[in-house]
Amino acid sequence: MPQTLLITGPGGAGRTTVALATAAAAARAGQRVLLVTAEDPRPGLPDGVRLARVDSGEEFRTEVAALQERGASLIGMLGGRPLGAEELTELPGAEQFALLRALRRAAESPDTDLVVVDMPPLHQAVTTLALPAQLRRYLARLLPAERQAARALRPVLAQLAGVPMPAQWLYEAAGRWDRELAAVQAVVEAPTTRIRLVAEPGPAADAALRTGALGLALHRLGIESLVANRLAPQGSADPWAAGIAARQEKCLAQWEETFPLIPIARLAHLGRDPEDPADLEELLLPAPVEGPGVAPWAVEDRRAEDGVLVWAVPLPRAHKAELDLVRRGDELLLAAGPYRRIVSLPSALRRCTVSGAALADGVLRVRFTPDPRLWPAH
Incomplete structure (x- = not known):
């Protein structure tokens, strides 16, 4: 299984740019890198990096079509009519499930040393990564061990009714979902999966970072490093720029005290948005590190x-x-x-x-x- 690095942080912190820069730095170091993202890779895909796009709309349509095909007999028995692909608009939560499936596929990708995943903002990332374990618990609670008895009766009931029984379809679907969720959960909880946080130092980012890091600790998800992004230059003669730099340094000092075991990388503000892959080389990011791991309970x-x-x-x-x-x-x-x-x-x-x-x-x-x-x- 390759190393997996999940890039997340407060909204607007530059997660996608840092994900691209991280992938570029690893590729320059000779690693075979796969970048997973739902965004267009702007300012462009770095050399030596392969791309896996997350298309939640297409994933949703494919999943619904497969679900209808597997439940065709039941739908017909109930008098329902299948939905066409052109009728389907993805529902809330589809993006999370599409990302989790992409994460599982990426972890199984051959000829890959490092998977870099451009995650959603920090709060949504925490809830997404917690989903597999939570949903598996719900399935186990709602469909307990007694389903074994129903499984034994399926052939008899189906023969008497002439159609597959709803319970059979339900238990088979639950079993399939549990296997898929277990595979994703194994990737999320693997020691080879770590999180790189990205934040622009400041009061708002500090509050979001504190709450998000708390959620990561609760779910025992390890932080590999913290990237302080868009730092203003030190020693500016402009009082406005000097004030921003001073406030950022004060926030950084607090982060260093709060997270003493987590490496903090500093990225200077380019003064513009990156325009091409060459700009990413100015963002000198460290190679992914193992870090201190998850503190034991x-x-x-x-x-x-x-x-x-x-x-x-x-x-x-x-x-x-x-x-x-x-x-x-x-x-x-x-x-x-x-x-x-x-x-x-x-x-x-x-x-x-x-x-x-x-x-x-x-x-x-x-x-x-x-x-x-x-x-x-x-």
Whole structure:
């Protein structure tokens, strides 16, 4: 599987340009690069970079046509009429699914060392990358293990009715969706998949970056580097330009303190939009690096000290007021800002009750007290 680098950041930060520059730098270093984007590669595709276009409209029409073909018998039994391709207009969410399918195909691309993906803005990117795991959970919840019994009855019911049964079509579709989602989830969660953030230093970008990085941490998606884009030149005699540079440097100092383990690359403002591939060479970006990885969610055993187990969940720059957690059976619902995630508890914590939580130094520590009815006596 090739390395995958997802380029995202606050809206208007220059994500597509940085994606092109990243691909160009990797190609110059001798890597075989595939660029995945829904945009036209302007100022042009760099030498040595192959292109995979994401066409959500075409993807949507193809998927609906295939769905109608597989369900033709059921549609006919219900008196429905298939939709023609010319009637189809993509629905909300089609862009996200098209991007995820393109991501899976790119990860399976032969003769590729690096896949660079031009992602949507940061908030949408986080929700898109979280979709496969969330939808698989929904499918498992809505179509539980009892479907095995229905599967055994399908041939008999279909023979009596003379047509495929709706349940058969539903379970087969759910199984196919689960396999496709599992393949995408494997790419998203692979250690070879990392995220390069792009932001233009300033208050608005800082707020968006903080919230987005929180969502990435909640879903355990690793940040490879942060690109500070469109930096004003230092030492300008123009007070206006000097003021912009000073504000950017103040923001950069905060980012360096907030993300001490994440490399920060600085890109100077060209003074214009890139006009041709040669302009990309002026944007000196580092080659993709492995970085520090995703901070582990560790279980700390403090039974000898105060009789509890502590689950440490790193959530950098989180605020206490925006956090929430709810225990539901063997799962924990975690909410951080606009993001939510439901995670299965480690086996040791399933035999405990939640007895408190505290946020300190960017780590949420959830306290679990062992349930004496479920823990063996010593």
